[in-house]
Amino acid sequence: MTAESVSPSASRRTFAIISHPDAGKTTLTERLLLAGGAIRAAGDVKARGERRRARSDWMDIEQKRGISVTSSVMTFERDGITFNLLDTPGHSDFSEDTYRTLSAVDAAVMVIDAAKGIESQTRKLFEVCRLRDIPIITFINKVDREGVDPLTLLDDIASGLALDLAPMTWPIGLGTDFRGLIDIEQKVALLPEVRGGTQSKELTFSDPHELEEKAHVEPHILNPSIEGLELAEGVLSRFDRESFLEGHLSPVYFGSALKEFGVDRLLDALEKFAPPPTTRPANGRKVSASEAPVTGFVFKVQANMDPNHRDRVAFVRLCSGKFKRGMKLFHVRENRMVTIAAPIFFFAQERETADEALPGDIIGIPNHGMLRVGDTLTEGETIRFEGIPNFAPEILRRVSLDDPMKAKQLSRALQDMAEEGVTQVFRPLIGAQAIVGVVGPLQLDVLASRMDKEYGVPIRYDQAPFVTARWIASDDKTVIEKFLEVNRSSVAEDRDGALVYLARNAWALDQAKQDWPALRFADVRERG
Numbered sequence: 105m106t107a108e109s110v111s112p113s114a115s116r117r118t119f120a121i122i123s124h125p126d127a128g129k130t131t132l133t134e135r136l137l138l139a140g141g142a143i144r145a146a147g148d149v150k151a152r153g154e155r156r157r158a159r160s161d162w163m164d165i166e167q168k169r170g171i172s173v174t175s176s177v178m179t180f181e182r183d184g185i186t187f188n189l190l191d192t193p194g195h196s197d198f199s200e201d202t203y204r205t206l207s208a209v210d211a212a213v214m215v216i217d218a219a220k221g222i223e224s225q226t227r228k229l230f231e232v233c234r235l236r237d238i239p240i241i242t243f244i245n246k247v248d249r250e251g252v253d254p255l256t257l258l259d260d261i262a263s264g265l266a267l268d269l270a271p272m273t274w275p276i277g278l279g280t281d282f283r284g285l286i287d288i289e290q291k292v293a294l295l296p297e298v299r300g301g302t303q304s305k306e307l308t309f310s311d312p313h314e315l316e317e318k319a320h321v322e323p324h325i326l327n328p329s330i331e332g333l334e335l336a337e338g339v340l341s342r343f344d345r346e347s348f349l350e351g352h353l354s355p356v357y358f359g360s361a362l363k364e365f366g367v368d369r370l371l372d373a374l375e376k377f378a379p380p381p382t383t384r385p386a387n388g389r390k391v392s393a394s395e396a397p398v399t400g401f402v403f404k405v406q407a408n409m410d411p412n413h414r415d416r417v418a419f420v421r422l423c424s425g426k427f428k429r430g431m432k433l434f435h436v437r438e439n440r441m442v443t444i445a446a447p448i449f450f451f452a453q454e455r456e457t458a459d460e461a462l463p464g465d466i467i468g469i470p471n472h473g474m475l476r477v478g479d480t481l482t483e484g485e486t487i488r489f490e491g492i493p494n495f496a497p498e499i500l501r502r503v504s505l506d507d508p509m510k511a512k513q514l515s516r517a518l519q520d521m522a523e524e525g526v527t528q529v530f531r532p533l534i535g536a537q538a539i540v541g542v543v544g545p546l547q548l549d550v551l552a553s554r555m556d557k558e559y560g561v562p563i564r565y566d567q568a569p570f571v572t573a574r575w576i577a578s579d580d581k582t583v584i585e586k587f588l589e590v591n592r593s594s595v596a597e598d599r600d601g602a603l604v605y606l607a608r609n610a611w612a613l614d615q616a617k618q619d620w621p622a623l624r625f626a627d628v629r630e631r632g
């Protein structure tokens with residue numbers, strides 16, 4: 105046994121669900137929590153969501169548009185394993201937030217709609233997982249609806265994503281013909297009590313054709329399913345854990361979140377195959393989960409979760425050590441020790457006070473702006489965890505105030521929103537008006553709504569004369585100085601003081617790159 109597998113964090117599975125909107129992420133989340141006993145009845149996730157929305161005005165937008173814009177953390181247990189599910193916003197405008205959340209997980213479940221196959225958002229998120237070598241378990245949802253023939257679907261996914269697939273369960277029929285699932289390795293059929301019902305019994309077999317008699321599955325449904333399965337076994341891969349852990353192969357589970365079919369098998373897979381916390385790259389070295397000193401990093405900050413208390417919670421992913429309440433940790437960026445007095449666990453979206461947490465766990469640390477996304481906490485070592493990027497915004501706007509007396513509040517509120525990652529804020533070297541940068545237009549609505557409701561600062565957006573931004577850097581300081589001499593009116597500082605070139609159009613950016621070969625123009629900036 106390796107040190108990793110005997111360390112206490114071997115009981116942790118920290119994962120996210122990636123999917124295109126509507127594939128069934130919310131429904132699946134609910135079922136997983138239900139299977140883990142974290143909620144009493146299906147529907148609670150939504151009910152709780154309603155309460156939270158009622159508490160927080162800015163979620164009006166979420167309610168109106170019927171989309172989820174916040175990430176949260178849900179924890180549930182089964183068989184002595186603690187599962188930390190990090191929810192990611194499904195809407196593409198919030199992909200930056202999603203990318204950061206994916207930096208904090210050890211595995212991902214990719215949910216695909218059986219009728220739609222790979223969709224744009226699935227592909228984007230898959231690419232992020234691939235970049236980070238995050239192992240992926242595939243869940244093909246909605247088999248109770250008419251869908252694409254399973255073998256064709258798997259073929260499309262495998263070639264579309266250049267990913268090896270290993271089917272672990274197989275549907276018997278689809279849509280109105282759906283009769284159950286076959287657990288391929290165990291040679292077990294998962295069946296409903298009544299046709300169209302939820303998964304409620306298991307039947308072992310030695311040959312799947314026995315199901316015609318044993319489970320009364322009509323031959324015109326059973327035989328093509330078995331044929332498809334046999335073909336799939338011939339052309340697709342067999343499960344190989346190493347290949348899975350390296351991100352090359354994904355085990356595939358069919359199911360229906362709505363009908364609670366196949367969800368238990370998915371959970372088994374997370375338990376058996378998904379990796380416990382292992383090592384995390386930091387600058388200079390890799391940090392192992394089995395190391396005794398506590399380390400962790402902030403992957404998300406959420407302000408004003410409760411408008412009655414101007415609170416701000418930093419979500420910290422623990423990477424090593426055993427964290428205890430009241431502990432003092434070293435805040436690497438600020439180069440000082442801080443006391444973590446009132447850490448919070450997130451248990452099925454309800455807050456619980458944490459006494460102890462292990463690698464893989466997420467703790468919420470209430471603070472007043474001390475912790476930012478990308479910050480590293482240690483017991484004294486000066487290291488920084490990698491992989492919390494800022495992306496070049498695709499939309500830039502000038503922010504104007506109706507009431508000039510509120511300039512100070514505006515500045516403070518924008519800083520808060522930037523720290524939370526709702527927007528990026530750029531301060532031009534010439535001129536006083538701040539420029540906000542976002543990845544998608546919906547983020548602008550959220551920002552304006554929150555500025556008004558939470559800070560009492562109504563804002564307007566004016567068109568900025570820029571279309572995109574690039575972080576500029578050079579090993580030669582004089583190059584930067586020269587560049588500034590000529591381009592000062594197109595340069596701003598981000599909130600960390602890093603210099604950003606604001607391009608008026610794509611041509612200007614290309615030209616600048618050509619004219620200044622000694623200057624790097626980066627569209628991603630690692631934070632921290």
Ligand code: G4P
Nearest residue numbers: 125126127128129130131132245246248249360361362363
């Ligand atoms: P999302 O979070 O990925 O956006 O998807 P969500 O779970 O909200 O599901 C989107 C729609 O798909 C919902 O229907 C949901 O009930 C349905 N759905 C999810 N899983 C399954 C499944 O396994 N089978 C079938 N047949 N449907 C499924 P809706 O009508 O948009 O919403 P609702 O009114 O049912 O909540």
